[in-house]
Amino acid sequence: MVVNSNPRQIKLLNVVRLRGAATVEELADTLGVTLQTVRRDVQRLADAGLLARFHGGVQVPSSTVENIAHQQRESLNAAGKAAIARAVAGQVPNGCSLVINIGTTTEAIARALLHHTGLRVITNNLNVAAILSGNPQCEVIVAGGVVRTRDRGIIGEATADFIRQFKVDIALIGISGIEADGSLRDFDYREVKVAQTIIQQSREVWLAADHSKFNRPAMVELATLPQIDRLFTDRAPPEPFPTLLADAGVRCDIAAE
The missing domain is CATH 3.40.50.1360 (Rossmann fold)
Structure with missing residues (x-):
């Protein structure tokens, strides 16, 4: 998947990286799109390993063995x-x-x-x-x-x-x-x-x-x-x-x- 081809997904990724985590509802409000659109984008970004999903939202992917910088x-x-x-x-x-x-x-x-x-x-x-x-x-x-x-x-x-x-x-x-x-x-x-x-x-x-x-x-x-x-x-x-x-x-x- 080439995320860079979709400006909306790039913006979604940047929002989550800035906040650390966000709910689907918060992302829909921030981006001005439907919940269905956010869920589809989140799934694609998670499949690419760029985000980690949890119940009701998404966060910066994390390792259990090493903290981020x-x-x-x-x-x-x-x-x-x-x-x-x-x-x-x-x-x-x-x-x-x-x-x-x-x-x-x-x-x-x-x-x-x-x-x-x-x-x-x-x-x-x-x-x-x-x-x-x-x-x-x-x-x-x-x-x-x-x-x-x-x-x-x-x-x-x-x-x-x-x-x-x-x-x-x-x-x-x-x-x-x-x-x-x-x-x-x-x-x-x-x-x-x-x-x-x-x-x-x-x-x-x-x-x-x-x-x-x-x-x-x-x-x-x-x-x-x-x-x-x-x-x-x-x-x-x-x-x-x-x-x-x-x-x-x-x-x-x-x-x-």
Whole structure:
């Protein structure tokens, strides 16, 4: 199939790549075409391996063993991530201690915290450290370990050992995928080990995940929903997640763009 021969399909592909995921109804509204036309285009793009389908919609195809590039993740659903960041920052009190882990959403949260005062932040993300170092009212503590060059995340056993020294008020964590069994998943087992330690060393755990993370597969289980206190996302989670969140006692905050 030659997708480039159809401008409508190119536009559909670009819309999904920008948002990370979209429902058939959203695509029909955006493109100004019928649901039947969208379903036909989605099927052709999925057959070509350019999109991945899920019930009611479509998303950027993902591997269970490797995440997409950091620069590409920064542009995917940037507006949704910014809305999540504002919502999280609005709930973080001044004068508290935080751990912030690896991810483009957590980096957006760091930018939203630039005007907070009295924060003490531990992070294994050099991007987060660089952002928050611009806030003179914030003390930044950088975990030791191996720097992963593709996204400047710090990972490994030394990182987990460093974080075990602390007990913080709030963990602000990102995730690569939330599967329909309620498991939170990521790609790098070394990163997962650090994130698990962060959860253990935090009094509350806040998960920041945009809508594209629901039903997205990844290889390594990081945690389950009952280990999370609050979820910040940019759209109402699809089924079966509302029931899973309620059963797990997780408060769900939907951020407005």
